[in-house]
Amino acid sequence: MLELEHDFRVVDVHARLSPDGRGEPSTRVPPATPARIEREMHQAGIVQAVVFPGTRPDESYVAANNGVARRSVERPFVGFARINGVNALETDRTGRFRNAVSRRQPFHTTPEDVEQYAYDDRFHGFVLDPAVDGVPDEAVLAELEAASLPVIVRGSEAAPPSALVDPLLDRGFPAIVSHGGGPSVCRPSAHAFLDLLEAVDDCYLETSGVRYREVLERALLEHPDRVLFGSGAPDWHPNVAIMEILTLDVSADKLRSAFSKNACRVIDSLRPE
Known part of the structure; x- marks a missing residue:
């Protein structure tokens, strides 16, 4: 694919990496090798990208996180550590019951893991898919609060806004x-996720996979300082993700904020040197 030309500095806050060449059981997308992600980022004109391992239920993420950190060396990657939790999202009685009887397993992220990641200069934040990874317990959450690093939380129909706040x-x-x-x-749920920006102060929305043009335009018009560009690679080619933002009916200043300025304010390591 030809390189995409645009006049913006673009950083990407959502790219999944397969440091060991393994794909995920939940997707048919080929493994996102570091070389592939770096090549696609270059084609799209992206200068830096947040990368993290994919979900692997009932497995420890220590090895996958270390692999991401190792493969990020001398590449324009910013490593985030994936974490998991012992609790389920309490979206119904089943979730509440599971949490009442849940017990920490050896593969669950511990407070010590979070502390180690937070003070390791190879990692600059955390990522969590609560519908798959679960929700950390209070001890882990307290360590995340102490670290005060950004946490990417995946939203979905199985992890709705009401269950995340x-x-x-x-x-x-x-x-x-x-x-x-x-x-x-669905479209109503997408608008509900956008409503989170009004309800929660230190909350941001990244654009990966958002298919509703009116949601993206509403987000940039109503909350221009809270929207961050994410490509969603490798599920979507970064070129496609960028074009979806470039064609929105908003001003260049708002595009510039979404592509770079907002992310640089939230994630220090994305700032220009």
């Missing part, structure tokens, strides 16, 4: 909601 979004660290309008999210 109390356990994850209003906790003293910047929360970046991802996939809030993705393929598995």
Whole structure:
């Protein structure tokens, strides 16, 4: 694919990496090798990208996180550590019952893991898919609050806004909601995720997978300082993701904020040197 030309500095806050060449059981997309992601970012004119491992239920993420950090060296990647939790989202009685009897397993993220990631200069934040990874317990959440690094939280129909606010979004660290309008999210739910920006102060919305043009335009018009560009690579080619933003009916200043300025304010390591 030809390189995309545009006049913006673009940073990407959502790219999944497969450091060991393994794909995910939940997707048919080929493994996102570091070389592939770097090549596609270059084609799209993206100068830096937040990268993290994909979901692997009932597995420890320590090895995958270390692999991402190792493969990010001398590449324009900013590593985020994926974490998981012992609790389920309490969207119904089943979730509440599971939490009443849940017990920490060896593969669950511990407070010590979070502390180590937070003070390791290879990692600059965290990522969590609560519908798959679960929700951290209070001890882990307290360590996340102490670290105060950004946490990318995936939204979906299985992880709706009403279930995310109390356990994850209003906790003293910047929360970046991802996939809030993705393929598995209906239009009313996409607007509900956008409403989070009004309800929660330190909450942001990233654009990966958001298929509803009116949601993106509303987000940039109503909350121009809270929208961050995410490509969603490798599920979407970065060129396609950027074009979807470039064709929105908003001013260049708002596009510039979404492509770079907002992310640089939330994630220090994305700032220009």
